[in-house]
Amino acid sequence: MSFPWAKHYEPKQPLMRWLDEKLPLPRLVYNAVGAGYPVPRNLNYFWNFGVLAGAALAMQIITGVVLAMHYAANAGVAFGSVESIMRDVNAGWFLRYAHANGASMFLAVVYIHIGRGLYYGSYKAPREMVWLLGVVIFLLMMATAFMGYVLPWGQMSFWGAQVITGFFSAIPLVGETIRVWLLGGFAPDNAALNRFFSLHYLLPFVIAGVIMLHIWALHIPGSNNPTGVEVKDEQDTVPFHPYYTAKDGFGLGVFLLIFALFIFFSPNLLGHPDNYIEANPLSTPAHIVPEWYFLPFYAILKSFTADFILPAKLWGVLAMFGSILLLFFLPWLDSSPVRSANYRPKYRIFLGILLADVLVLGYVGGAEPLPRNVIMGQIAAAYYFAHFLIILPWVARSERPRPLPNSITEAVLAKHGGTSLAHSAAQA
């Protein structure tokens, strides 16, 4: 499960030895995020984002549990209870702003974490299971974020719930029945709000469970690294503690700084003013948009405007879910044995284009449905699928990768003064 040179947990205090015999929990921690987990020595700051995502989840759970002490999940009073949190509850404004912006921070960090995985090929063998579990976590996060956004029972909450549950009515024959079943009514109302609150409270703990599996699966092959070359011997690694606990601690400080900027200086920057109007089933806001982190997927949904065998609405819903489910197949769509994009000149260019494409989708997702925007969205949505289904398999076959370093250590030393492996070996 770990490299043979991993340090062993040897408690010296009698109490710790006693505990280790009865319940080896400190041993588990030591081997997971302590000195017992050897990690490639060349990880850059992009490797901070897994720990940051974990920290963001912890903060969401803490602020969320506290908010639930003041929130009332009843359509009659939910909006008022959120306003009371903002005005009457001691430090309520801080907790709510931390929770609302914390969701954005969590998603932002996870998007960078996913991007890191794409760039450095962390989804490839032997880490496919890590990637698959990661996509599961992402799906659970999206569900949790959506249901949390419904809880304040503002206009965007209500119409967001209406639109998202409307996806299910696109399913032929049984769609409307499923929608009514999910909502517990013919439109979002008290029943829907109550069940969304229940699930919004539950799912973060499910996410925490899947994160444990994600880390477990990661620790079998060990962490990837910026060269994508596997660890060969002891000099390629350093112990997680203190090296990466320190590096992650620094990253966490920067993360908290940015988080604080949002909470204290622009807490509503990422929100929508319409959500400070209480839900009104008889009036649709002029422009319904989801939170920023859903915009690219919303653009894919909107880009189907004409029927083609199936109704346009069903195509939109299938494409939107497909754009995420596609990620489950990524480890097998990209057959290149080289992991890191640093050694894959063609892949690197196309990954850059994909990033730009997703940003365009994000813009279109938030823009008015003008003909110009619709066409832009259609092209960008088509490219998104083409990247994974056509370009990636083609690049993997046709690309000529740059020569890989023989080891992580060789790559590190070449970067710092161009010393050869032989030279470093002589030094060692």
Added chain:
Amino acid sequence: MATDSMVPPGESPEPFHEEVPDPRRRDFINIAAVSFAGVGAVAIVLPLINQMNPSADVLAQSTTEVDLSKVEPGQAIVTTFRKQPLFVRNLTPKEIADADAVSLSTLRDPQTLEQRTKPGKKNWLITLGVCTHLGCVPLGAREGENRGPFGGYFCPCHGSAYDTAARIRQGPAPKNLLVPDYKFDSDTAVTVGVAS
């Protein structure tokens, strides 16, 4: 199985000789027990799924009565039916003519105005105010709202346009605005939610 021919005193001469049946007695008990537990699990899952369906109090609000006497030709009112907006429109003769002039073959969801109204009451167009795309409330029922390029309703969310018979003409929505079950109690009163 024992093949020893020596029979201990006081025991049957052929203690373990029976053929092994297929399935064995123990396998049968295993299958039966697990099956029974499975049936029990399904019996428990059913109420857990069914509790998600609309509750009695939600279903109880399933009819709405509308007074039509104050709705002039060309006017529309918005009320609620099952917590959803309901549009009741008194069509003008021109709007009726516009709707009848459309060839059915050009429609995404082909229906005539007759099929969408009651016999002899062709001017009363009663539909849900729920866009069939993703459920927004289309504009056009209230005074001064954008009624879209076909003079009926226009959904601001994704640009679906409905004509004067509330049929989908442009944009992503797959169906015409839904006509709920309703019946005329008199010339100026309808009950929505009951079949005529």
